[in-house]
Amino acid sequence: MKKPSAIDYYSSIASSFRSISDSRSRYLNSVDDLVCAQLSATKLDSWLDVGTGDGHRLHKLMNTVVANNVIGIEPVESLALEARNLLGTRAKVIKTSLEDYRSLSYRNFQLVTALWNIIGHSEHPEQFLSTAYEAVEKGGHLLFDANNRYNVRYYGFLSVLKNLIFDVLGLGQKGRFLLTSPSGKISTIVYIANPFEVRSMLRSIGATNIRVLYVDYTSGARANLFTGQMLFHVIRE
Helix, strand or coil: CCCCCHHHHHHHCHHHHHHHHHHCHHHHHHHHHHHHHHCCCCCEEEEEEECCCCCHHHHHHCCCCCEEEEEEECCCHHHHHHHHHHHHHHCEEECCCHHHHHHHCCCCEEEEEECCCHHHHCCCHHHHHHHHHHCEEEEEEEEEEECECCCHHHHCHHHHHHHHHHHHHCCCCCCEEEEECCCCCCEEEEECECHHHHHHHHHHCCCCEEEEEEECCCCCCECCCCCCEEEEEEECC
């Protein structure tokens, strides 16, 4: 039997998406604050938000990050509809994935965001990053966060030690783990990265101006390589 895709998974939990988001509000709010801080002196004409969800987060970010033209893409139909209803004329919301959107439109953006481990739900993370980076104008910004499999504070010492050993020896599933819904009724494969891996992917597609910040997944406090998830800020040169 085929393993459910990320779209299948999120379609199954769409009715709970808001409550799940609220349970991670400290982390999400901290990441949002950092995103806004990275862009505080930037005037934007265009912004592509990948994985818009129900639109609440984009709606909040748009109160600080101002862009003339905003497009949100979300592959889950019910979430895309919620986002469209919430955002109205402030942003154009399209039900599609990044890969499908780029196959139809080669327009580039001054800002591309993919927040809350969107990369982790891509079947091919390297291709996802390449596609996202290609969508950024020269001088523009790509901001995305990713779960960090070296995060001892969240995943525990033994799990991280196992991940480190497997990575050094080239064993295991290279960051692929099983993600099960809160109800236990559906599972999918999620990619949990490490900072060296992501930097390597970014450099392989030509990115050189790369900054990474770490955020505690529970408290939202600033963290480090072994205590937080990762927020990457890439400027295309």
